[in-house]
Amino acid sequence: xxxxxxxxxxxxxxxxxxxxxxxxxxxxxxxxxxxxxxxxxxxxxxxxxxxxxxxxxxxxxxxxxxxxxxxxxxxxxxxxxxxxxxxxxxxxxxxxxxxxxxxxxxxxxxxxxxxxxxxxxxxxxxxxxxxxxxxxxxxxxxxxxxxxxxxxxxxxxxxxxxxxxxxxxxxxxxxxxxxx
Amino acid sequence: xxxxxxxxxxxxxxxxxxxxxxxxxxxxxxxxxxxxxxxxxxxxxxxxxxxxxxxxxxxxxxxxxxxxxxxxxxxxxxxxxxxxxxxxxxxxxxxxxxxxxxxxxxxxxxxxxxxxxxxxxxxxxxxxxxxxxxxxxxxxxxxxxxxxxxxxxxxxxxxxxxxxxxxxxxxxxxxxxxxxxxxxxxxxxxxxxxxxxxxxxxxxxxxxxxxxxxxxxxxxxxxxxxxxxxxxxxxxxxxxxxxxxxxxxxxxxxxxxxxxxxxxxxxxxxxxxxxxxxxxxxxxxxxxxxxxxxxxxxxxxxxxxxxxxxxxxxxxxxxxxxxxxxxxxxxxxxxxxxxxxxxxxxxxxxxxxxxxxxxxxxxxxxxxxxxxxxxxxxxxxxxxxxxxxxxxxxxxxxxxxxxxxxxxxxxxxxxxxxxxxxxxxxxxxxxxxxxxxxxxxxxxxxxxxxxxxxxxxxxxxxxxxxxxxxxxxxxxxxxxxxxxxxxxxxxxxxxxxxxxxxxxxxxxxxxxxxxxxxxxxxxxxxxxxxxxxxxxxxxxxxxxxxxxxx
Numbered sequence: 001x002x003x004x005x006x007x008x009x010x011x012x013x014x015x016x017x018x019x020x021x022x023x024x025x026x027x028x029x030x031x032x033x034x035x036x037x038x039x040x041x042x043x044x045x046x047x048x049x050x051x052x053x054x055x056x057x058x059x060x061x062x063x064x065x066x067x068x069x070x071x072x073x074x075x076x077x078x079x080x081x082x083x084x085x086x087x088x089x090x091x092x093x094x095x096x097x098x099x100x101x102x103x104x105x106x107x108x109x110x111x112x113x114x115x116x117x118x119x120x121x122x123x124x125x126x127x128x129x130x131x132x133x134x135x136x137x138x139x140x141x142x143x144x145x146x147x148x149x150x151x152x153x154x155x156x157x158x159x160x161x162x163x164x165x166x167x168x169x170x171x172x173x174x175x176x177x178x179x180x
Numbered sequence: 181x182x183x184x185x186x187x188x189x190x191x192x193x194x195x196x197x198x199x200x201x202x203x204x205x206x207x208x209x210x211x212x213x214x215x216x217x218x219x220x221x222x223x224x225x226x227x228x229x230x231x232x233x234x235x236x237x238x239x240x241x242x243x244x245x246x247x248x249x250x251x252x253x254x255x256x257x258x259x260x261x262x263x264x265x266x267x268x269x270x271x272x273x274x275x276x277x278x279x280x281x282x283x284x285x286x287x288x289x290x291x292x293x294x295x296x297x298x299x300x301x302x303x304x305x306x307x308x309x310x311x312x313x314x315x316x317x318x319x320x321x322x323x324x325x326x327x328x329x330x331x332x333x334x335x336x337x338x339x340x341x342x343x344x345x346x347x348x349x350x351x352x353x354x355x356x357x358x359x360x361x362x363x364x365x366x367x368x369x370x371x372x373x374x375x376x377x378x379x380x381x382x383x384x385x386x387x388x389x390x391x392x393x394x395x396x397x398x399x400x401x402x403x404x405x406x407x408x409x410x411x412x413x414x415x416x417x418x419x420x421x422x423x424x425x426x427x428x429x430x431x432x433x434x435x436x437x438x439x440x441x442x443x444x445x446x447x448x449x450x451x452x453x454x455x456x457x458x459x460x461x462x463x464x465x466x467x468x469x470x471x472x473x474x475x476x477x478x479x480x481x482x483x484x485x486x487x488x489x490x491x492x493x494x495x496x497x498x499x500x501x502x503x504x505x506x507x508x509x510x511x512x513x514x515x516x517x518x519x520x521x522x523x524x525x526x527x528x529x530x531x532x533x534x535x536x537x538x539x540x541x542x543x544x545x546x547x548x549x550x551x552x553x554x555x556x557x558x559x560x561x562x563x564x565x566x567x568x569x570x571x572x573x574x575x576x577x578x579x580x581x582x583x584x585x586x587x588x589x590x591x592x593x594x595x596x597x598x599x600x601x602x603x604x605x606x607x608x609x610x611x612x613x614x615x616x617x618x619x620x621x622x623x624x625x626x627x628x629x630x631x632x633x634x635x636x637x638x639x640x641x642x643x644x645x646x647x648x649x650x651x652x653x654x655x656x657x658x659x660x661x662x663x664x665x666x667x668x669x670x671x672x673x674x675x676x677x678x679x680x681x682x683x684x685x686x687x688x689x690x691x692x693x694x695x696x697x698x699x700x701x702x703x704x705x706x707x708x709x710x711x712x713x714x715x716x717x718x719x720x721x722x723x724x725x726x727x728x729x730x
Contacts, residue, residue: 056565081236081244117566135565140235143551143573144228148236160551160577163518 039079045093046071047109052096055120056138062159065138073141073150085133092130096123183459184208187446188466189432189475192277193705194692194712195466196410200418201716209424210458212448214431215241215274223403225396227550231272231281232399234264240281241273246606252615253654260603269614269657271468275428278659279409283398283523283547284379286331287702288322291315291342292532296698300538306619307498307593311697312669312678315342321710329709330408332382337374340528353382353391357517358545358581359524365640371527376544379408386413397521398547431607435463435479435488435688443688449607462687469499469661469694473597474612489682492672496597496664500618500699501657505626505649506543506584507634509642510559516578522548530632531701537625539588541701543633546582559644583633587626588701590619595655597664616655623651660704665694680715691715
C-alpha cells in the first residue's frame with residue numbers, strides 16, 4: 001500500500017496544477033486578482049490552503065481534505081458566514097508562504113510530504129489562531145453536512161460507517177402531500 | 181391596538197404554558213415572540229447549522245445579524261459575540277424557544293434541591309439559598325407538565341427522587357446498545373440506573389406519533405414531531421381557545437409603567453420594525469433568564485430608574501446554568517447502534533449526600549454524536565490533526581460512550597447580566613453583558629462527578645478514558661440559563677415572590693428559569709414548566725377582572 005501512495009499524491013498535485021492552469025486561462029477576461037473558480041480565495045492562496053488542509057486530513061484509502069471538497073467549503077464560507085475571518089486567512093496564508101520560501105525555498109504546494117508536515121507544525125506553533133481556524137474549518141468541511149460544499153458524496157460519513165442518506169421521517173411527506 | 185388582559189413576552193417553555201393557562205381561563209392574551217414559528221417541516225439535517233453545533237449559525241435563532249451580546253472574561257476583557265459563537269449563552273429564539281430543538285430530558289428536581297442552604301450551608305462567597313417553595317408545592321405541577329406536554333421514561337430504578345402520585349404517562353423507549361452496556365456496570369458498582377425521563381413520545385400521544393429513533397435529535401427540530409415542546413402542545417391549545425393572539429418576529433423593547441408605578445403594557449418592535457404599544461392589565465416576562473433580565477433592566481422610568489423590579493440591584497444577579505463534566509470511554513467493540521436519541525440511561529445516586537460536597541448531579545450517557553462533534557474527543561495522545569487523527573476517528577467513532585452530567589451550580593451574586601454601556605442591537609437597545617462566574621465549589625463538585633463517570637465507563641469495559649472537567653472563567657449559562665430574577669421572601673434579596681410576581685409591582689410577573697433560586701443537578705426544563713403551571717394557577721386564582729390586584 002505505501003508504495004502506491006506516492007504516485008497517487010503526485011496525481012493529485014498534477015490535478016491541482018492542471019486545474020490552476022485552467023483557472024488562469026479562464027481568468028483572462030476577469031478582474032485583477034485571479035480568483036479563478038473561487039468566491040474568495042485567489043489561486044495562490046488556494047494552493048497553499050490545499051497543502052495545509054491535506055496535512056490536517058491526509059489521503060489514505062479515503063480522500064484527503066481537498067479531494068473531499070474542503071476547499072470549496074472554506075472558500076464558500078469565507079464569502080458568506082465566515083467573512084469575519086478573511087483577514088486571518090489572508091495574513092495566515094501569506095505568512096505560510098513566506099515561511100515555506102524561507103525554510104525550503106519553495107511555495108508550500110511544491111513541498112514534498114515530510115517538508116509540508118514540518119511546515120504545518122511550524123505554522124501551528126507560530127500562528128496558532130490561524131491554524132486552529134483552518135483546522136476547525138477543515139474538519140467542518142470534511143465531517144460536516146455535504147450541502148455546504150465539503151464532504152463530497154458524504155465520503156467521511158461512509159468512511160465512519162454511517163448510513164447515508166439519513167433516514168427521512170414521515171411527517172414531511174404526510175404534512176406536505178395531504179391526501180393524494 | 182385593542183387593550184388585552186395579559187401580554188406574555190416569550191413563547192418558550194414557560195411562556196407557552198402561561199398563555200395557554202390564561203387563555204383557557206378566559207383572559208385575553210397576546211403572546212409576543214421575537215423569533216419565527218417553525219414546524220417539523222423545518223427540520224434540516226444540517227450538522228453545521230442547528231442549535232447544538234452552530235458554526236454556520238443557529239437554525240432557530242437568533243440570527244447572527246443585529247443580535248450581539250457582550251461577554252466579559254476577566255482574562256481578555258469584554259468581547260462582543262454573535263449568537264452562533266461560543267460564550268454567547270444562547271437559547272433558541274423561536275416559537276417553542278429551546279423546546280423545539282432540545283434533547284428533551286424531563287427531570288424533576290429532588291426535594292433537597294429546593295433546600296440547598298438549609299442542608300449544606302452557604303459556602304463563603306456564594307449566594308446559595310433555599311427556595312420559598314418546596315418539592316411538595318411543585319409536585320402536582322410536575323405531574324401536570326408530564327401529562328400535558330408528554331413525558332416518557334421510568335424513574336422506578338432509582339430510590340432517590342421525591343414521592344409522586346402518578347407514574348409517567350409513557351413507558352421509556354426500548355434500550356439502545358449503550359444502555360445495555362452501561363446498565364449492568366452501574367449495578368455492579370452498587371448504583372441505581374434507570375430510564376431517563378424525556379419529553380418525547382415513545383408511543384402515539386397527544387395526537388402525534390412516536391420517536392423514529394434517528395440520530396438528528398438534540399439541536400434539531402423533530403422531523404416526525406415526536407419531541408414535545410410548547411410549540412406543538414400548549415401554544416396550539418392556547419390559540420384554539422380564541423383568546424390568544426401569537427405575534428411572531430416581535431421584539432419587546434420595554435415593559436411600560438404608568439405614573440402610579442403600575443405596569444400598563446409592553447412596547448415592542450413588530451416584524452417590520454415598527455414600534456408598537458400593546459396595552460394590558462398584566463405583563464408576564466418569559467423571555468429566558470438572560471433576556472428577561474435585560475428586558476426588565478431596559479424598562480427604565482421615573483419611578484424605576486434602575487429598571488423594573490430592580491430597586492435593590494437584584495435583577496440579573498445569580499446567573500447560572502450548568503457546568504457539564506464527565507468522561508469519555510473508548511471501547512474495543514462497537515458501542516454505537518445509530519439508534520436515537522442516544523441518551524437513555526442515568527444514575528441519580530450522586531445528586532446529594534457526598535461528604536464535603538454541596539450536592540452533585542445526575543450522570544447520563546450522552547445524545548448521539550455526529551462526526552463533527554467527535555473531532556476533539558479522541559483518546560488521550562491522539563494528535564490534533566493528521567493521518568493518526570483521521571484513523572482515530574475511524575477506529576473510535578463507533579466505539580465510544582460519553583457519560584456526562586450537569587453539576588449542581590453553587591450560585592454567586594457576581595455572576596450576572598447587566599446592560600452593556602456601548603453595544604446596541606439592531607433595534608438600538610442596549611444588549612446583555614454577561615460577567616462573573618458561579619462559586620468555585622461548583623468546579624470541585626464537577627471534578628468528582630467526572631471521576632465517577634470515568635469509573636462507570638471503566639466498569640463497563642472502556643479500554644481507555646478521558647476526563648472532561650474544565651474550569652471555565654465565565655459562567656456557563658447557555659440553554660440551562662436560570663437565576664437572574666430570583667424567587668424569594670425578602671424583597672431586598674430577591675426579585676419575585678413565590679407566585680413569580682415582582683415584589684414592588686403587583687401586575688408584572690417573571691415566569692421562566694429566571695426565578696430559579698438554584699438550578700439542581702438536572703436539566704431544568706420540567707421545573708420551568710412546573711413553575712409556569714403553578715404561577716399561572718395562582719395568577720388565575722387571584723384574577724379579579726381588569727382591575728387585577730393580588
